[in-house]
Amino acid sequence: MPRTAPTTTPGFVNQNGQMVVRDTGFGSETFPGQRVYQLRCGKCGNEYGANGTDVFKRLCPECQGGAVGEKLRERGPGLFG
Numbered sequence: 254m255p256r257t258a259p260t261t262t263p264g265f266v267n268q269n270g271q272m273v274v275r276d277t278g279f280g281s282e283t284f285p286g287q288r289v290y291q292l293r294c295g296k297c298g299n300e301y302g303a304n305g306t307d308v309f310k311r312l313c314p315e316c317q318g319g320a321v322g323e324k325l326r327e328r329g330p331g332l333f334g
């Protein structure tokens with residue numbers, strides 16, 4: 254499997270209408286080795302984080318009963334070193 258899967262390319266929309274907005278550049282807290290991607294729900298507009306292995310099958314936590322998303326962290330002053 255290539256490191257860069259097409260399902261994590263910004264603009265990709267998965268089978269549930271969830272669109273990849275961007276690669277946050279932060280590591281996943283639930284799946285070591287994966288990065289967190291920002292997804293946007295095409296139905297309700299909710300934005301949340303999902304790790305790379307989840308993107309293709311992700312359900313919206315707000316309106317589709319999906320798992321709670323990973324924290325979205327903005328790039329900025331390094332609060333965590």
Ligand SMILES: [Zn+2]
Nearest residue numbers: 294297313316
């Ligand atoms: Zn939604």
